[in-house]
Amino acid sequence: MAWNNQQNGDGGGPWGQKPGGGKxxxxxxxxxxxxxxxxxxxxxxxxxxxxxxxxxxxxxxTGGGRLGGFGIGVFIILGLLLWIAMPGSGxxxxxxxxxxxxxxxxAYSRTEPPGFHWKLPVxxxxxxxxxxxxxxxIDIGLVSSGSRRGSxxxxxxxxxxxxxxxxxxxxxxxxKEAPDYLFNIEDxxxxxxxxxxxxMREIVGxxxxxxxxxxxxxxxxxxxxxxxxxxxxxxxxxxxxxxVQIARSQAPGQVNDAFRDVVNAAQDKEGTxxxxxxxxxxxxxxxxxxxxxxxxxxxAYREARVAEAKGEAARFTLVYKEYKLAPEVTRQRMxxxxxxxxxxxxxxILLDPESASGVVPYLPLNSLNRKGxxx
Amino acid sequence: MxxxxxxxxxxxxxGGTLLAxxxxxxxDQRQQALVLRFGKIVEVKHAWxxxxxxxxxxxxxxxxxxxxxxxxxxxxxxxxxxxxxxxEWLVVDVFARYRIADPLLFYQRVTTVRGAELRMTPFLExxxxxxxxxxxxxxIVSGHRGDLMKSIRDQLEAQTKDAxxxxxxxxxxxxxxxxxxxxxxxxxxxxxxxxxxxxxxxxAEGEExxxxxxxxxxxxxxxxxxxxxxxxxxxxxxxxxERNEIYAKAYNQDxxxxxxxxxMEAYDKALANGQTSMILSPDSEFFRYxxxxxxx
Numbered sequence: 001m002a003w004n005n006q007q008n009g010d011g012g013g014p015w016g017q018k019p020g021g022g023k024x025x026x027x028x029x030x031x032x033x034x035x036x037x038x039x040x041x042x043x044x045x046x047x048x049x050x051x052x053x054x055x056x057x058x059x060x061x062t063g064g065g066r067l068g069g070f071g072i073g074v075f076i077i078l079g080l081l082l083w084i085a086m087p088g089s090g091x092x093x094x095x096x097x098x099x100x101x102x103x104x105x106x107a108y109s110r111t112e113p114p115g116f117h118w119k120l121p122v123x124x125x126x127x128x129x130x131x132x133x134x135x136x137x138i139d140i141g142l143v144s145s146g147s148r149r150g151s152x153x154x155x156x157x158x159x160x161x162x163x164x165x166x167x168x169x170x171x172x173x174x175x176k177e178a179p180d181y182l183f184n185i186e187d188x189x190x191x192x193x194x195x196x197x198x199x200m201r202e203i204v205g206x207x208x209x210x211x212x213x214x215x216x217x218x219x220x221x222x223x224x225x226x227x228x229x230x231x232x233x234x235x236x237x238x239x240x241x242x243x244v245q246i247a248r249s250q251a252p253g254q255v256n257d258a259f260r261d262v263v264n265a266a267q268d269k270e271g272t273x274x275x276x277x278x279x280x281x282x283x284x285x286x287x288x289x290x291x292x293x294x295x296x297x298x299x300a301y302r303e304a305r306v307a308e309a310k311g312e313a314a315r316f317t318l319v320y321k322e323y324k325l326a327p328e329v330t331r332q333r334m335x336x337x338x339x340x341x342x343x344x345x346x347x348x349i350l351l352d353p354e355s356a357s358g359v360v361p362y363l364p365l366n367s368l369n370r371k372g373x374x375x
Numbered sequence: 376m377x378x379x380x381x382x383x384x385x386x387x388x389x390g391g392t393l394l395a396x397x398x399x400x401x402x403d404q405r406q407q408a409l410v411l412r413f414g415k416i417v418e419v420k421h422a423w424x425x426x427x428x429x430x431x432x433x434x435x436x437x438x439x440x441x442x443x444x445x446x447x448x449x450x451x452x453x454x455x456x457x458x459x460x461x462x463e464w465l466v467v468d469v470f471a472r473y474r475i476a477d478p479l480l481f482y483q484r485v486t487t488v489r490g491a492e493l494r495m496t497p498f499l500e501x502x503x504x505x506x507x508x509x510x511x512x513x514x515i516v517s518g519h520r521g522d523l524m525k526s527i528r529d530q531l532e533a534q535t536k537d538a539x540x541x542x543x544x545x546x547x548x549x550x551x552x553x554x555x556x557x558x559x560x561x562x563x564x565x566x567x568x569x570x571x572x573x574x575x576x577x578x579a580e581g582e583e584x585x586x587x588x589x590x591x592x593x594x595x596x597x598x599x600x601x602x603x604x605x606x607x608x609x610x611x612x613x614x615x616x617e618r619n620e621i622y623a624k625a626y627n628q629d630x631x632x633x634x635x636x637x638x639m640e641a642y643d644k645a646l647a648n649g650q651t652s653m654i655l656s657p658d659s660e661f662f663r664y665x666x667x668x669x670x671x
Contacts, residue, residue: 072384079388106403107430123401158553160517164562183404185447194449194470198548205517205552209566235447235472235545254563258570265574269581276585280592287596291603298607302614309618313625319636320628331635338639339661347652350662 089121098129099178108179128182132175135242138193140200141168142247156252157201163209164255168248169221171196171228173241180238188237192228196244199227213249221246397436402429405446407478411439416479421445423476423543443478447545450492452499456555463512467552469503471495471531472545480541494540495531499547502530507552515552524549 084090093116094100100112104125119125141155155168173192175181185191203223207216225244232239251259323330402408402421410418412435421429423445434440454468473495475481475488485491506526507515515523528547535542554562626633657665 072380075381075384103404105401105429105431106406107401107428108404154551154553156553156559157551158516162513162516162562163566164554164559179404183446186444186449191447191449191472194451194550195548198470198550201551202520202549205520231546231548237447251566252563254560255566255570258567258574262570262574262577265577265581269577269584272578272581272585273588276588276592279589280595283592283596284599287599291599294600294603294607295610298610298614302610302617305611305614305618306621309621313621316625316633316636317628320632323629323632323636327632334636334639335660338643341643342646343653343655343661345648345651346646349652349654350657351654352657 083121091118092127097131097133099132101128101178130175130178132178136173138171140197157204159209160206161208164252165209165212166250166252169246172243173239176240177238180236184236195231196228200224217246399433400440402432404429406442407445409441409478409482410434443475447472450495452496457507459512461511464555465552466555468550471547473542476543477541480539484540498531498534502527
């Protein structure tokens with residue numbers, strides 16, 4: 001991979017590139033303008049340290065003859081080239097999401113942006129390439145991601161009202177300061193996971209179950225994020241906690257049915273009330289109808305009675321008018337007509353009161369009655 | 376001479392490298408180093424708390440170098456059950472962050488991180504027990520955890536200092552303080568019964584409201600009907616009154632004639648069914664001409 005990145009132009013591979021270009025640190029005597037200052041320094045250091053040795057070798061070479069000196073020179077140059085050209089030794093490439101953090105003899109030297117960079121070959125300088133732009137994610141208490149070492153597999157947490165909630169969350173973080181991230185803390189990610197769990201459990205311990213699974217979720221996320229960030233900053237971890245996301249917060253499985261039943265109960269309640277409302281909506285209009293019927297009946301009764309009375313009265317008045325014209329005759333006539341009407345249909349026994357006074361007790365009244373009924 | 380030049384150069388290079396390796400060493404940004412001369416500590420490089428920079432360091436060729444971590448390290452103690460002051464058991468899982476602050480002492484007392492952890496874990500557990508054991512469980516779970524963690528840290532710090540471990544305790548965090556599984560089961564049971572109470576209450580409230588609604592509806596129905604009956608009685612009464620008035624007005628024209636007229640009508644109606652047997656006297660008004668042409 002690194003080879004491909006390195007191929008710019010002549011396709012000769014890394015081996016053929018350096019001597020031709022004259023860009024290598026070792027050709028600095030002629031075209032040194034391109035080289036990092038550090039390299040020059042390094043060269044000087046090297047020469048100071050090993051100057052004696054090289055000088056001696058050089059002396060031997062010149063003393064021995066031109067051909068031998070040339071052979072040694074070639075050997076040394078080839079060795080140096082090999083040393084520099086080894087991938088990750090004299091150069092490196094930081095990918096787009098990385099930074100190059102250079103350690104010289106283990107000491108932090110500099111941070112370099114993505115791209116191709118020269119550096120001193122390996123034992124002198126080493127490079128670390130943290131992924132600084134990537135958003136990293138740590139899941140805690142989420143079964144799907146598998147349990148990490150930093151988090152306990154148990155996602156049950158004790159709440160402030162002494163209930164237990166099942167809570168799983170993710171922590172998203174980025175590298176804020178690459179050197180801090182690399183140098184200040186052992187296993188930053190495991191530390192972050194442990195700190196995150198600690199913070200979240202502390203916050204959950206201060207809240208009520210109902211709040212955690214409903215409206216306070218967002219606030220808890222933010223509180224946890226701030227708390228984690230504060231602790232990690234205290235450690236100088238160089239990490240930025242961008243977000244804490246509660247992926248799952250619910251009553252534990254054992255009690256979830258009971259929790260769901262509460263929701264059902266609320267619906268049942270609505271249902272019962274709705275039925276009652278339906279009952280009312282059915283009964284009350286019917287009652288109004290009945291009431292209307294009663295009123296109408298009463299109205300009808302009144303009107304009928306009044307009409308009847310008016311009729312009777314009118315008839316009486318008419319008869320009376322007639323009667324007034326000839327009272328005696330009319331009276332007589334009405335009496336006789338009525339009697340005629342009445343007696344026409346009745347059984348009649350005519351008795352002379354003088355002679356009948358002794359007879360009446362002997363009349364078979366019962367049989368007379370029976371006869372009348374029988375007909 | 377010429378044929379020896381190449382081997383000599385190679386020898387020199389190798390020799391030089393070897394020599395460099397014996398006198399020079401690098402101390403990583405993340406490390407501190409002890410230089411030991413025949414088992415005796417002669418120097419500390421890049422020690423915590425000093426301004427010394429890491430990087431290339433020199434020593435005598437016969438010196439040994441031992442490296443130690445300079446970073447913030449984690450001491451993770453296994454979860455332990457702790458009896459809180461209210462006799463509740465809690466499973467407490469804590470971890471401590473520490474740093475090798477004095478590599479010299481550290482090397483003398485525990486030598487390795489593993490050794491340090493073995494020494495420090497009992498201290499940590501003891502501190503946790505002594506601090507949390509005096510608190511009740513609610514205080515541990517939802518109280519001032521920050522203060523408790525700080526007390527644990529202080530105790531642990533004191534103990535490690537007494538033991539001269541050469542470490543500095545950065546802080547102690549309670550990762551979790553939970554009920555043990557058997558107590559958790561009790562909590563679950565309580566949660567379930569609480570929820571059941573709640574759902575029973577909600578349902579009963581529904582019944583309550585429904586009954587009220589029904590009762591109100593029934594009342595409304597009764598009131599509507601009763602009002603209607605009252606109104607209808609009034610109407611009927613008014614009808615009867617009007618009728619009486621009409622009759623009275625008509626009949627008052629001649630009460631005597633009314634009596635006669637009404638009597639005639641009543642006789643007719645009352646005796647009209649033909650089932651009446653009558654014993655009549657020929658003396659009655661009806662038979663006035665019955666036995667007498669002149670009507671007596």
